[in-house]
Amino acid sequence: MDYGNAFGIEFRETTELVFEGKPARAVSGIRTYSTDVEDLWDALTNPDRIPRWFLPITGDLNEGGNYQLQGHAGGKITKCEPPKFFHATWEYGDDISWLQVLVSKVEKGSELSLTHIMLKDDKGNEHWEKYGPAATGVGWDLAFLALDYVLSNANAIIDAAENAAWLTTVAGKLFVRDAAKKWGEAHTFAGEAKDIALEMAKRTASFYTGE
Numbered sequence: 001m002d003y004g005n006a007f008g009i010e011f012r013e014t015t016e017l018v019f020e021g022k023p024a025r026a027v028s029g030i031r032t033y034s035t036d037v038e039d040l041w042d043a044l045t046n047p048d049r050i051p052r053w054f055l056p057i058t059g060d061l062n063e064g065g066n067y068q069l070q071g072h073a074g075g076k077i078t079k080c081e082p083p084k085f086f087h088a089t090w091e092y093g094d095d096i097s098w099l100q101v102l103v104s105k106v107e108k109g110s111e112l113s114l115t116h117i118m119l120k121d122d123k124g125n126e127h128w129e130k131y132g133p134a135a136t137g138v139g140w141d142l143a144f145l146a147l148d149y150v151l152s153n154a155n156a157i158i159d160a161a162e163n164a165a166w167l168t169t170v171a172g173k174l175f176v177r178d179a180a181k182k183w184g185e186a187h188t189f190a191g192e193a194k195d196i197a198l199e200m201a202k203r204t205a206s207f208y209t210g211e
Contacts, residue, residue, distance in 0.1 A: 011031075058070075062077060099120045
């Protein structure tokens with residue numbers, strides 16, 4: 001797998017909020033793609049195209065329907081207005097969080113905005129205090145990168161084994177370290193002490209790279 005001059009998310013933000021009456025955290029990423037809204041929306045929601053850049057998916061991908069990503073998270077589509085936005089639960093084991101995905105037209109093509117919301121409960125706090133926003137953010141950086149590759153290369157399909165191998169290369173490790181560091185910087189901008197935020201980011205990078 002050759003991603004060339006790879007980058008995932010262009011704009012990163014982490015915030016604290018109240019979600020459904022409970023304290024929560026949100027990790028948000030934005031990227032512009034050189035395609036129109038309809039094509040980007042289709043790549044995000046078409047069960048035949050999602051596996052090309054993410055994972056095989058089954059279920060009803062309409063509002064009120066349930067979905068399952070192979071070997072990963074599942075959940076329910078709670079809101080959906082094609083081709084503008086969808087909201088969904090993100091359920092993995094006994095953990096539940098929430099996704100809010102927005103697609104909009106911009107001058108250079110279309111913009112994808114993704115917000116991943118997690119409750120500030122005991123389990124969530126323990127994980128956050130160790131890894132910070134990069135634990136969630138780097139995963140989405142990799143997804144945004146793969147989506148760009150598929151949108152930019154006709155008939156391209158991300159091979160899971162090749163993609164995993166790429167992460168062990170110098171380029172792959174540099175990508176992960178850079179993404180984690182940028183999440184650390186976003187965390188600092190949100191008010192966390194710089195040394196604490198960057199140490200969290202380093203732990204995340206080490207987790208992804210196996211170092």
